[in-house]
Amino acid sequence: MxxxxxxxxxxxxxxxxxxxxxxxxxxxxxxxxxxxxxxxxxxxxxxxxxxxxxxxxxxxxxxxxxxxxxxxxxxxxxxxxxxxxxxxxxxxxxxxxxxxxxxxxxxxxxxxxxxxxxxxxxxxxxxxxxxxxxxxxxxxxxxxxxxxxxxxxxxxxxxxxxxxxxxxxxxxxxxxxxxxxxxxxxxxMPPPAGAIEGPTRALIFDSHYDAYKGVIAYVKVVDGRIGGDDRIRLMANGKEADLLEVGFFGPAMMPVATLGTGEVGYVATGLKSVQ
The missing domain is CATH 3.40.50.300 (P-loop containing nucleotide triphosphate hydrolases)
Incomplete structure (x- = not known):
């Protein structure tokens, strides 16, 4: 849901x-x-x-x-x-x-x-x-x-x-x-810092592979926001992907419309690999 x-x-x-x-x-x-x-x-x-x-x-x-x-x-x-x-x-x-x-x-x-x-x-x-x-x-x-x-x-x-x-x-x-x-x-503990209105930047700190959704990347949104219909670019290798879904773990995967600045969750990339 x-x-x-x-x-x-x-x-x-x-x-x-x-x-x-x-x-x-x-x-x-x-x-x-x-x-x-x-x-x-x-x-x-x-x-x-x-x-x-x-x-x-x-x-x-x-x-x-x-x-x-x-x-x-x-x-x-x-x-x-x-x-x-x-x-x-x-x-x-x-x-x-x-x-x-x-x-x-x-x-x-x-x-x-x-x-x-x-x-x-x-x-x-x-x-x-x-x-x-x-x-x-x-x-x-x-x-x-x-x-x-x-x-x-x-x-x-x-x-x-x-x-x-x-x-x-x-x-x-x-x-x-x-x-x-x-x-x-x-x-x-302090809250996260970040530019809410800034260009989107997110840190990938882990991932796992899902047969239907491709690589599920665990992210912290550093600046801006990530929406479920956004296109992302991986800075490490330049790969681009249209996201299939964003959400958080609660602890099951819970899809949401967006992840905002400072939030932690996941993005379903559809990619076979993020290497």
Whole structure:
């Protein structure tokens, strides 16, 4: 079903990622955010909704980025569009991590309250800091008997220079702290910048192939807007395509009339390849 969408105000958009080591609770946190914002009904929740590829399930790691839109009614009375851009949590996928972070203005750093910061997590944090992302730390699994959240928070503060109000104590498993995390995304992370009336520019940060719609490119609209009947040019190779559809992931593909400045979604290109 097509919905008309003229683009949400920039100030009410947040594009963010979750950075975490394997088994520190990233997928569980993503699921809980989707549940809390009613993006996914709890009864329909398939464990780790974002990890939809078979290989991911097998290894318990996220491989391909997924970009899911959530609508969040914040404490300030405004409704925000939150775009969660999922990133791989494994050392082999640092290129994909950096591509995903390019589409974000903020990142949630998830650290296990029992294990502390891992080296690979720090490598991804540095990628985020290089791109000037606003970082909020989530000290997760505080419900575990061997958790030491204060010690881990001090460690995070020391390594990354975060203040106390840039950290949230949580348990994604039990739901503790989830509302605080959503508020932190809204309050601590900036909205995207972009020229709403400018010529259209968009960043492709991932893609997959669909037998009927060709390459589905995952995009963040940097300037202007993209409509479902637009013609696009890929700057990397000069290829042009008449779009078949634009939309967002909710987490299923939801077609819309347009994607506005700052928004994250997909474009169906009809192309066999974007190489």
């Amino acid at each position: 097509m919905t008309d969408h003229a683009g949400r105000e920039l100030r009410r958009i947040r594009n963010f990622s979750i950075i975490a080591h394997i088994d520190h609770g990233k997928s569980t946190l993503a699921d809980r955010l989707l549940e809390t914002t009613r993006t996914v009904d709890r009864r329909e929740m398939m464990d780790q909704v974002l990890d939809s590829m078979d290989l991911e399930r097998e290894k318990g790691i996220t491989i391909k980025a997924r970009a899911v839109r959530m609508l969040y009614d914040a404490n300030d009375g405004e409704t925000y569009e939150l775009n969660l851009i999922d990133t791989p949590g494994h050392v082999d996928f640092s290129y994909e991590v950096s591509r995903s972070l390019n589409a974000c203005e903020g990142a949630l750093l998830v650290v296990d309250a029992a294990q502390g910061i891992e080296a690979q997590t720090m490598a991804n944090v540095y990628l985020a800091l290089e791109q000037n992302l606003a970082i909020v730390a989530v000290i997760n699994k505080i419900d575990l008997p061997n958790a030491d959240p204060e010690k881990v928070a001090a460690e995070v503060g020391r390594f990354i220079g975060l203040l106390d109000d840039e950290m949230v104590f949580a348990s994604a498993k039990t739901g503790i702290g989830i509302p605080d995390i959503l508020e932190a995304v809204v309050q601590k």
